[in-house]
Amino acid sequence: xxxxxxxxxxxxxxxxxxxxxxxxxxxxxxxxxxxxxxxxxxxxxxxxxxxxxxxxxxxxxxxxxxxxxxxxxxxxxxxxxxxxxxxxxxxxxxxxxxxxxxxxxxxxxxxxxxxxxxxxxxxxxxxxxxxxxxxxxxxxxxxxxxxxxxxxxxxxxxxxxxxxxxxxxxxxxxxxxxxxxxxxxxxxxxxxxxxxxxxxxxxxxxxxxxxxxxxxxxxxxxxxxxxxxxxxxxxxxxxxxxxxxxxxxxxxxxxxxxxxxxxxxxxxxxxxxxxxxxxxxxxxxxxxxxxxxxxxxxxxxxxxxxxxxxxxxxxxxxxxxxxxxxxxxxxxxxxxxxxxxxxxxxxxxx
Numbered sequence: 599x600x601x602x603x604x605x606x607x608x609x610x611x612x613x614x615x616x617x618x619x620x621x622x623x624x625x626x627x628x629x630x631x632x633x634x635x636x637x638x639x640x641x642x643x644x645x646x647x648x649x650x651x652x653x654x655x656x657x658x659x660x661x662x663x664x665x666x667x668x669x670x671x672x673x674x675x676x677x678x679x680x681x682x683x684x685x686x687x688x689x690x691x692x693x694x695x696x697x698x699x700x701x702x703x704x705x706x707x708x709x710x711x712x713x714x715x716x717x718x719x720x721x722x723x724x725x726x727x728x729x730x731x732x733x734x735x736x737x738x739x740x741x742x743x744x745x746x747x748x749x750x751x752x753x754x755x756x757x758x759x760x761x762x763x764x765x766x767x768x769x770x771x772x773x774x775x776x777x778x779x780x781x782x783x784x785x786x787x788x789x790x791x792x793x794x795x796x797x798x799x800x801x802x803x804x805x806x807x808x809x810x811x812x813x814x815x816x817x818x819x820x821x822x823x824x825x826x827x828x829x830x831x832x833x834x835x836x837x838x839x840x841x842x843x844x845x846x847x848x849x850x851x852x853x854x855x856x857x858x859x860x861x862x863x864x865x866x867x868x869x870x871x872x873x874x875x876x877x878x879x880x881x882x883x884x885x886x887x888x889x890x891x892x893x894x895x896x897x898x899x900x901x902x903x904x905x906x907x908x909x910x911x912x913x914x915x916x917x918x919x920x921x922x923x924x925x926x927x928x929x930x931x932x933x934x935x936x937x938x939x940x941x942x943x944x945x946x947x948x
Contacts, residue, residue: 696767696796697785703765707787708757714747715754718894719853723759725901728847731762734801735904736839737808738928739849740827740936741816744858744877746770747892748851752808753787755899767800768808769793773874794838801842809835811925818863818875824855825940827933833921836928840915845904848928850935853897856946858882895946898939902931 682705685691693699715721729735739752749768756766769792775781790796792809800807810816815828839846862878882889905928914920 693786696788696790696800698767698788699786700765700788703787707783708754711750711754712758715751715758718892719751719857719897721751721755721853721897721899723755723899723901725903726755726759728901728903729756729760729764729806730845730847730904731760731764732804734804734842734844735806735847736797736801736835736842736844737766737806737847737849737901738835738932739808739810739851740825740932741810741812742819742824742851743817743854743892744860744879745892746817747857748854749808749810751854751897752849752851752899756806756808764806766806766808769797769810771813794834797835797838798842801838801844807844811835814874818860818877820863821855821859821861825852825936827929827936830925830929833918833925836921836924837915840907840910840921840924841912843908845906845908846924846928847904848902848931848935850900850902850932850939851897852899852936852939852943853895853946856895857892859893893947896943896948898943900935900939902935 682701685701691699691701729737737752737756739748742748749770753766753768756764765788768787768789770784770789771792774784774789775791790800792813797807797809811830811834812828813831819826819828836846858877858879860877860879864876864878868874868876879889881891905924910920
């Protein structure tokens with residue numbers, strides 16, 4: 599099998615969602631002339647013609663339009679699918695230096711995520727207009743749910759709800775990139791290691807970068823601490839945004855906390871397996887594989903107003919007090935929005 603071509607990250611054009619789908623031609627027709635006489639080219643008057651129920655010899659009744667064939671769409675889909683398979687087999691596709699495969703993400707991975715996003719969790723998105731239409735930006739969100747499904751739903755929300763159909767490049771923990779299969783899929787989907795160098799490179803190239811600063815402390819917290827934000831680290835994400843001059847967009851996610859209510863943690867088993875925690879829920883491990891099915895909660899994802907960083911000097915990224923204040927501002931905004939969403943929520947499942 600031929601090797602995939604590697605291209606510079608910034609050279610790939612960004613495509614809008616749905617671009618490339620053919621639009622049917624408009625069915626409007628020009629109106630026919632109506633009247634009893636017309637002037638001839640030589641100026642001689644023609645005898646009046648009596649009207650016949652609104653028609654005239656000069657404007658014959660338009661023939662009915664032929665019905666549009668319905669089978670062409672399937673033909674195009676099959677042809678597109680075969681072309682996609684041919685490119686995968688021959689290696690005629692492109693990835694960037696981080697391993698991001700845009701074509702595979704759009705046509706396969708997002709199609710796998712979308713049923714959970716639309717039908718299972720029924721995600722409602724608010725404030726998507728706060729996500730910039732172009733240029734780099736850092737989206738900072740709370741993290742929860744025992745398994746990192748909130749990151750995938752956040753990625754789908756940005757891609758499917760934003761008018762520009764933007765792609766979110768998530769920063770993931772080291773564990774993601776040592777797990778078999780998960781490692782390869784994460785790279786293909788545009789995820790990269792949660793380090794300042796990668797994040798800054800992506801921001802400077804105009805990408806949307808997603809980070810969940812709580813890390814394992816947030817995703818592995820007990821159910822009794824749901825929707826209580828954990829520590830945001832030492833403000834590394836703020837320093838990265840300051841260096842890149844990118845705005846910070848706070849994001850609050852409600853609904854993920856209840857998909858796997860974590861009522862216990864088998865710490866000994868977690869150490870043996872090399873995991874940061876081993877969750878015990880009302881259904882797992884008691885029901886075996888069936889216990890790994892998440893509860894169908896109703897999700898809400900809200901993007902807050904961006905916090906601009908362009909007004910700060912180049913030395914601001916080294917100011918610990920400034921980083922602390924901005925980190926605290928982002929954290930407080932996310933926490934306040936979480937409380938507001940919880941107060942307005944009617945039910946966990948509806």
